[in-house]
Structures are given as structure tokens and as C-alpha cells.
Amino acid sequence: MLVVQKYGGSSVADAERIFNVAGRIAECYDQGNDVVVVLSAQGDTTDDLIAKAAEIDPNASKREMDMLLSTGEQQSVALMAMALNKMGYAAVSLNAMQVGISTTSEYSNAKIKLISRGRIEQELERKNIVIVTGFQGINKYEDITTLGRGGSDTSAVAIAAALRADKCEIYTDVNGVYTADPRVVKDARKIDEISYSEMAELASLGAKVLHTRSVEIAQKYNVELVVRSSLTREEGTVIKGENSVEKILVSGVASDKDVARVTIEGIDDKPGKAFEVFALFDKKKISVDIIIQSIGRGGTNDISFTIEKSSLKNVIQLLEEYKEKLGAKKITFDDKIAKVSIVGAGMATHSGVASLMFEALYDAGVNIKMISTSEIKISVLIDEKDEESALIAIHDKFQLAMQSLRQN
Known part of the structure; x- marks a missing residue:
């Protein structure tokens, strides 16, 4: 062997x-x-x-x-x-x-x-x-x-x-x-x-x-x-x-403080604008994670996304340089946040997983800033000061849920 x-x-x-x-x-x-x-x-x-x-x-x-x-x-x-x-x-x-x-x-x-x-x-x-x-x-x-x-x-x-x-x-x-x-x-x-x-x-x-x-x-x-x-x-x-x-609801809970959120406010609501933004990052080999675009109003919308904190300075400089070309009104960021996530193959076959996670955060008094989902993952952005309490609350909630499933 x-x-x-x-x-x-x-x-x-x-x-x-x-x-x-x-x-x-x-x-x-x-x-x-x-x-x-x-x-x-x-x-x-x-x-x-x-x-x-x-x-x-x-x-x-x-x-x-x-x-x-x-x-x-x-x-x-x-x-x-x-x-x-x-x-x-x-x-x-x-x-x-x-x-x-x-x-x-x-x-x-x-x-x-x-x-x-x-x-x-x-x-x-x-x-x-x-x-x-x-x-x-x-x-x-x-x-x-x-x-x-x-x-x-x-x-x-x-x-x-x-x-x-x-x-x-x-x-x-x-x-x-x-x-x-x-x-x-x-x-x-x-x-x-x-x-x-x-x-x-x-x-x-x-x-x-x-x-x-x-x-x-x-x-x-x-x-x-x-x-x-x-x-x-x-x-x-x-x-x-x-x-x-047997696939369980959630296999694990993870958190990450090495994250920052950037928002491009008032960008022109035209085809290809999102491509222009993220093509800039691709050329500079800057990885982007969660992306959310708002519903267009008055010919403009906002695009928010997350990056590693180490990339924040370069991203802000890049966006400020291209702000006029992109037709953006303002560039803002928040680097005092954390990402908390749950992962589990069982999400695909069990309903109510998201509501359990959000209930846990509500019970712990933790406010959600952004949400991202996939087939086996749900991630939320929260204040970094709430990272530990959120991690514990979510873990406890799903431990109880699994005990209840086993009993039934």
C-alpha cells in the first residue's frame, strides 16, 4: 500500500x-x-x-x-x-x-x-x-x-x-x-x-x-x-x-472575519454594467464572493459584493479610478463585518433550514446585512462583534433540530 x-x-x-x-x-x-x-x-x-x-x-x-x-x-x-x-x-x-x-x-x-x-x-x-x-x-x-x-x-x-x-x-x-x-x-x-x-x-x-x-x-x-x-x-x-x-440538515457552521463589503451606489441601470465592474477585478485577479444587485430605480441601481480584506484598498482605488466611466455616484465599504455560514447536503431535501438559521440569529439579537445561498450553503453577513454569538446560536439551534428529527 x-x-x-x-x-x-x-x-x-x-x-x-x-x-x-x-x-x-x-x-x-x-x-x-x-x-x-x-x-x-x-x-x-x-x-x-x-x-x-x-x-x-x-x-x-x-x-x-x-x-x-x-x-x-x-x-x-x-x-x-x-x-x-x-x-x-x-x-x-x-x-x-x-x-x-x-x-x-x-x-x-x-x-x-x-x-x-x-x-x-x-x-x-x-x-x-x-x-x-x-x-x-x-x-x-x-x-x-x-x-x-x-x-x-x-x-x-x-x-x-x-x-x-x-x-x-x-x-x-x-x-x-x-x-x-x-x-x-x-x-x-x-x-x-x-x-x-x-x-x-x-x-x-x-x-x-x-x-x-x-x-x-x-x-x-x-x-x-x-x-x-x-x-x-x-x-x-x-x-x-x-x-x-443519512444526510443531515447541517454538517457544519463556519465563520470568517477576513471579509469586507463594497457597494457601488447609483450605477447606470444599463446592460453590461455589471460585466464592466467585475471584468476590472478579473484583470487584477481579485476574487469576489457574495454579489447582490438592487432593483433599478430612476435609471440607476446599486451593486454590493464581498471581497477579502486584503483586497479592499486595491478595490476602492480601482473603483474610484473608474467611477466616472461606470456612471457611479458613490463608492462605500464596510470592513467591520463577518460572514457566518451553514453547510449541509441535507439542505436539498429538508425544507425550513433557512428559517431555522434566521430564527437563531433573531433569538441572539443579530442583524443580517446580506444573504447568499446555494444548494448546500447559506451565508449571511453580520457585524463582526456578533460573530461568536451568532456561531453559537446557529450551532445550538441545529443541534436541537437534529435531536428532534432523531426522536421522530
């Missing part, structure tokens, strides 16, 4: 944890498996490197930042190989260039295009445990690129897909995927099994357990994932195709 394991930064934060992980890797190898391991940078290494760069140039180029940040993972894989060698196991560390992880050329947020299997397969044939740097690749200019924060998850799943691995295990500092953030919602429970589509939605809506692109790759190539803790032996959460258990 070929097993790909990924360990996060907290799992290899110091020598003690490195040897703990080395023990788990060795145990898997001793069971007769071929093992490929993908590692993140140790602990706060990436943040420390970002701080070092800021001391030199707070506006350093993304190319040089990628060159710097990639060193964190190289430290991790070398130290892990040393630990396994010391324990008597044959292990070799490889970086993205050595493996042949080809990416797009977009520094700091590159996408994996192709992974060469040759070097890894050669090492496996030699019965080596292969330790690979996560989070990075090489573009067509032979420059180092990084995949964005959390990109080691994507590296691991992409490697598992390329090698047609039997299993991909994502080890972290939590026991699996929970129905809500257990640090906020004390009675959040671990989910035993969840579908790719539900997990992808939760990841994109603020759940920090997995990188969104890793789930998308897993779904595309049918890579079964298991998320579990590197610090305990507890069984984790299996992420795969359709959930084998």
Missing part, C-alpha cells in the same frame, strides 16, 4: 514533536507500506520569516518572498529525514525542484500544473521513506513559487493523486473536522465522515482544517482523505464522495 501523510507546522514545531511524528511515520512503514511524507514549516517559522523580510523591505517583491518562505519547509524535511535516519530508517528529503512540482508563474499563490513521479518512485523502489517539502513548486522560469497559506495540504493531495496513492492522511493539531470551531462552540462535535462538496464549502467559508484547493483536487481525482491529530491516536474525519450516512 502507498500512503501519503502530511504533517502541519504545529506537529513538527520542535525536536520532541519531530521525533513523535517520526515514530508515527516509522510505524506506518513497518506495516509494509511505501510512505511519502509532506511537511509544513515548523511552528511559527513562516511568520518569523515574514517578519524578517519586513525588517528589510515591507514591500519586498513576491518572487523574493517566495524564495525566502520556501526555506521553512526545507528545514522541516531535512530535520525529519535526520530523525528517521537516527532511528535506523532509510529516509531522504526532497524539495520541489528535486521532485518536479511544476506550477503556474503567479508568485505567492501559484497553482500546481504537474508533478513528476520519477524521482519519488525511484526513492520508493530503494525502500526509502520520502520526505517532501509542502507549500512550494517551480514555475517555467525555474523560480520557486509558493501555493498560498495552507498550501502544504494541496501539495500532499496533489502528490497522492499523481502517485495514485491508496490513502492520503492529513495530520494536524486537531482530532478531525468539527461541526464548528471547538474553541468558540464548546459542544461542537467531531464529524466522522463528510463529503468532498461539504468540506470544500466549509474550507472556503472559514474552517481552517483544510486548504480549499486540496479538497477540490481530492474530489477531482477521487483521493480519499483522513484528517486526524498527530498528537493522539483518536480516529479522525474521513472525507470522500457522497456521505454514506
